Amino acid sequence: MSLSPVEGVALAEIESTGDGDAPKAKGFVGRSPGQLAWVRLRGDRTAMISAAMLVFFVLLALAVPLIQALYGVGPREQFQDRLDGFGMPLGYAGGVTGEHWIGLEPGLGRDIFIRMVHGLRTSLFIAFAAAVITAAFGILLGTLAGYLGGWIDAVINWITDLTLAMPFLIVALALTPTIALRFYGQREAVPPTFQIGVLIAIFALFGWTSTARLVRGQVIALREREFVEAARASGAGLGHMLFRQLLPNIWAPILVSFSLAVPSYITSEAALSFIGVGLTDETPSFGRMIYLSLDYLQTDPVYVFFPGITIFALVLAFNLFGDALRDALDPKSSR
Secondary structure, eight states: OOOOHHHHHHHHHHHTTOGGGHHHHHHTTTOOHHHHHHHHHHTOHHHHHHHHHHHHHHHHHHTHHHHHHHHTOOTTOBOGGGBOTTSOBSSSTTTOOSSSTTOBOTTTOBBHHHHHHHHHHHHHHHHHHHHHHHHHHHHHHHHHHHHHOHHHHHHHHHHHHHHHHSOHHHHHHHHHHHHHHHHSOTTSOOOHHHHHHHHHHHHHHHHHHHHHHHHHHHHHHHTTSHHHHHHHHTTOOHHHIIIIIIGGGSHHHHHHHHHHHHHHHHHHHHHHHHTTSSOOTTSOOHHHHHHHHGGGTTTOHHHHHHHHHHHHHHHHHHHHHHHHHHHHHOTTOOO
């Protein structure tokens, strides 16, 4: 009798311990694949450190209103009296004081710390929203293409190939200002919420393809298995087959794909904002802060250091955690 992949994960974990390690195998008896993955993940020091960093960044982003109230400074406030005649912050290390923890922006005199916190919230919101939307579309289309096959599979594959053929950067450069001009004139200020929505839509337009292909391949490998045939013979409908039989058995690669998609959207948002087609200066963003700091690399290196090191640590933590999660969900992994 053929086991479903979910059952196979638990069995493979037990069998991997070998005959000479019977007590260890008995320790895993009765545990679900999720519990087995958690045991492996908890034993990975890199995973725990990266997870702690991610929790810290997420909590920091969620607590932005509280942090701003306690800090007493807004992201658009300017402190021109703290700048010299050349527009450079007075004092050491870019104007670091007890009131401005990591200094001020040259020229405008805005507080770097509070803008970084707001930029962190913006980046995480865009990345998570885009990842959720792309995962939902990719799972739906990939499952339908893999299970139904035929002309539906051909159409979805054709749309996927067409989307992959379009250059992301060129389309983003063309669409972002065009959409803004369609709803707002050249002299009107584009609201930050509209800019964020446009970025999420562009990421969703291109990002679903990898998840769709991943899910399609997994579903094709499962649709002829005995447990699927048994459910089909018992009269199960399409919804039951997709969401009760197939998806529970492919959640592991989907979860890994999601964890690795979030940092890619963070860097993509920063890159688009850096070249001026994402978020404007009115909306705090790591990309805009790094772009504005380029003119002050020699005179005020602190300005570029803190936004740069923050986005580096954020993306690195996501990537390390995604790799560790992939190893934990793979029963044949050596880690």
